[in-house]
Amino acid sequence: MSTVTIDKAAPTRKVKYGSISRDRAWALRWSYFFLVIFAIFFLTPPVYMLITSLKSSAEISAATNPWWVFHPTLENYIALLTSNQFLRFFWNSAIVSIFVVTITMLISVPAAFALSRMRFWGSATLATGVFLTYLIPETLLFIPLFKMFAVIGDWTGIQLINRWYVLLILYPTLTVPFCTWIMIGYFASIPKELDEAAIIDGASWFQTLTRIFIPVALPGLIAATIFAFTVSWAQFLYPLVFTTSTDQLVMPVGIITTLIKGDVFNWGQIMTGALLGAAPPLIIYAFLMDYYIAGLTAGATKG
Amino acid sequence: MADVTLRKVVKRYDEVEAVRGIDLDIADHEFVVLVGPSGCGKSTTLRMIAGLEDISDGDIMIGGDIVNDVPPKDRDIAMVFQNYALYPHMTVAENMSFGLRLKRYPKAEIKSRVDEAARMLDIVELVDRKPKQLSGGQRQRVAMGRAIVRNPKVFLFDEPLSNLDAKLRVQMRIEIKKVHQKVRTTTVYVTHDQVEAMTLADRVVVMNHGRIEQIGTPNELYHKPATKFVASFIGSPAMNFIPCRLEDVAGKLHVRLTDRLAFPLPLARAVRYQNVPRTENLLLGLRPEHITEARPHAQPGVETFDTVLDVTEPMGMETLIYFTLEGTQVCGRVNPNADAHDGAPFRLAVDLNNMHLLNEVTGVVL
Numbered sequence: 116m117s118t119v120t121i122d123k124a125a126p127t128r129k130v131k132y133g134s135i136s137r138d139r140a141w142a143l144r145w146s147y148f149f150l151v152i153f154a155i156f157f158l159t160p161p162v163y164m165l166i167t168s169l170k171s172s173a174e175i176s177a178a179t180n181p182w183w184v185f186h187p188t189l190e191n192y193i194a195l196l197t198s199n200q201f202l203r204f205f206w207n208s209a210i211v212s213i214f215v216v217t218i219t220m221l222i223s224v225p226a227a228f229a230l231s232r233m234r235f236w237g238s239a240t241l242a243t244g245v246f247l248t249y250l251i252p253e254t255l256l257f258i259p260l261f262k263m264f265a266v267i268g269d270w271t272g273i274q275l276i277n278r279w280y281v282l283l284i285l286y287p288t289l290t291v292p293f294c295t296w297i298m299i300g301y302f303a304s305i306p307k308e309l310d311e312a313a314i315i316d317g318a319s320w321f322q323t324l325t326r327i328f329i330p331v332a333l334p335g336l337i338a339a340t341i342f343a344f345t346v347s348w349a350q351f352l353y354p355l356v357f358t359t360s361t362d363q364l365v366m367p368v369g370i371i372t373t374l375i376k377g378d379v380f381n382w383g384q385i386m387t388g389a390l391l392g393a394a395p396p397l398i399i400y401a402f403l404m405d406y407y408i409a410g411l412t413a414g415a416t417k418g
Numbered sequence: 419m420a421d422v423t424l425r426k427v428v429k430r431y432d433e434v435e436a437v438r439g440i441d442l443d444i445a446d447h448e449f450v451v452l453v454g455p456s457g458c459g460k461s462t463t464l465r466m467i468a469g470l471e472d473i474s475d476g477d478i479m480i481g482g483d484i485v486n487d488v489p490p491k492d493r494d495i496a497m498v499f500q501n502y503a504l505y506p507h508m509t510v511a512e513n514m515s516f517g518l519r520l521k522r523y524p525k526a527e528i529k530s531r532v533d534e535a536a537r538m539l540d541i542v543e544l545v546d547r548k549p550k551q552l553s554g555g556q557r558q559r560v561a562m563g564r565a566i567v568r569n570p571k572v573f574l575f576d577e578p579l580s581n582l583d584a585k586l587r588v589q590m591r592i593e594i595k596k597v598h599q600k601v602r603t604t605t606v607y608v609t610h611d612q613v614e615a616m617t618l619a620d621r622v623v624v625m626n627h628g629r630i631e632q633i634g635t636p637n638e639l640y641h642k643p644a645t646k647f648v649a650s651f652i653g654s655p656a657m658n659f660i661p662c663r664l665e666d667v668a669g670k671l672h673v674r675l676t677d678r679l680a681f682p683l684p685l686a687r688a689v690r691y692q693n694v695p696r697t698e699n700l701l702l703g704l705r706p707e708h709i710t711e712a713r714p715h716a717q718p719g720v721e722t723f724d725t726v727l728d729v730t731e732p733m734g735m736e737t738l739i740y741f742t743l744e745g746t747q748v749c750g751r752v753n754p755n756a757d758a759h760d761g762a763p764f765r766l767a768v769d770l771n772n773m774h775l776l777n778e779v780t781g782v783v784l
Contacts, residue, residue: 312504314470
């Protein structure tokens with residue numbers, strides 16, 4: 116009969132007390148190192164924009180240090196903010212974005228509710244289909260869409276091309292699928308018993324959506340709203356293709372088409388315009404950042 | 419208030435039959451518990467009564483009306499869920515009044531009903547809190563309050579206590595019983611815990627594999643189980659099943675357990691089992707409390723024998739003992755002062771007045 120010996124020898128490796136916290140300290144140091152690099156990388160352009168926007172045209176073209184303002188001036192800001200044209204672009208952008216966000220939420224929230232909760236034939240396939248449509252890039256779509264709107268204009272006499280409201284049809288093709296997808300993920304994280312309790316309490320589907328799901332899924336809803344706003348505020352290709360008259364332009368296209376004349380770049384005003392254009396999303400992000408992250412991650416894990 | 423009737427109710431998921439033709443009559447004011455192992459169809463049955471699941475076949479009646487195609491909100495029922503399902507963005511009072519507000523009850527009426535339910539459940543000081551500020555037991559009370567304020571025809575409970583710790587579970591069990599004594603609403607309660615079933619129910623419905631095994635009062639199920647499944651499911655520790663055969667020895671009917679061990683049956687049992695074929699493989703069903711230490715005075719129907727104990731488990735008020743009979747482990751309950759020790763010889767007595775005889779193949783109690 117063999118005997119079993121139990122090795123009671125101490126581990127050979129010397130136990131370093133506090134080694135966990137030392138590992139953590141190094142992890143923190145590395146993460147800050149990379150965070151600083153990322154911060155420099157991403158903050159350089161806006162800082163450069165800010166510096167340039169405070170310079171006069173003469174100073175910009177002079178061969179001085181591009182990273183320093185020697186004679187700060189607000190002339191670019193004054194010029195843009197008193198220009199009816201620029202205010203028009205800003206106004207168009209705001210109107211389009213507000214409408215697009217409203218349209219998107221009105222479509223995608225009920226759609227997500229239906230796809231995630233009302234079990235009907237093909238609902239799972241449809242949910243995947245919604246996401247797939249988001250994967251088709253607009254560069255692939257703008258020519259056929261242009262043709263479609265032109266044909267519609269010929270047949271019905273409804274002029275859509277070169278009207279700002281054509282964007283209200285175009286943008287939702289980008290925002291609705293993604294927002295629906297986010298909201299499906301978010302609704303899926305709400306326990307099934309919650310809507311069953313509401314149904315037994317006597318709520319209709321619509322009341323379950325408005326009185327239970329929307330309040331409970333508010334972080335997701337805000338994330339989707341911010342996304343829709345960002346997409347429509349920053350969209351460039353569709354407005355460039357579909358709108359041409361200066362009174363129909365939104366800001367990103369307006370700045371490019373009116374401040375670049377031939378090969379003359381009005382850099383000071385371009386930078387100022389871009390900076391002013393970036394302000395609204397920045398302000399919204401600053402206030403709702405926590406909701407945005409919470410909403411996106413919930414969608415990511417439960418989608 | 420209403421009675422609930424199920425007639426040949428079937429639930430099919432594609433190929434699988436989750437519920438296979440259930441007949442059940444629940445009287446007005448009655449507290450009925452559906453109990454069984456997971457997957458036996460008890461929750462599905464409850465959800466069909468609630469209207470959360472369609473029924474594939476048969477009829478469900480509430481208060482005499484067939485409700486097969488009536489949506490849940492028009493069935494006038496209230497349900498308490500396992501995970502409480504409180505609306506997280508509403509206060510306790512709003513949670514409880516949600517159903518009434520949807521039905522546009524007058525504000526004063528809503529308030530008086532919520533106050534009354536809150537008093538009954540002892541949650542008056544919590545009405546302005548949100549669910550996440552409540553403990554598990556408090557949430558459970560709110561979930562019950564939400565059901566009570568609606569004053570429905572039927573209460574449905576879907577394993578309401580299984581998320582609570584053991585101590586709180588006992589406490590809430592008593593709460594539920596008290597509430598039912600006060601409001602007297604017909605109640606259907608689903609649980610997998612046989613103790614909960616026994617303690618709460620007027621009648622227990624034992625389910626297995628989508629069928630009803632037996633319906634009866636807790637005492638009926640305990641003392642007169644109809645099948646081996648019911649006999650083993652109800653009671654803890656479970657009933658012992660010892661392979662045996664009937665035998666005539668000197669004109670008296672005996673039950674033979676092993677080559678050396680056979681007991682004469684008491685007269686009442688002998689008459690009852692007279693016609694059972696002597697060759698049939700049977701199981702002797704004995705509850706642990708009917709296997710005790712031998713007492714000095716012989717009693718009719720109580721037979722003694724010697725064995726060696728494998729394991730003893732002192733529980734305080736009693737000691738559980740385990741021994742082996744022909745490869746079958748048997749459990750008994752003896753007095754803690756009876757001097758029972760692991761591995762020690764011990765003289766035991768079996769009370770055959772309380773025995774059961776089962777067909778080994780079909781599991782039917784004879």
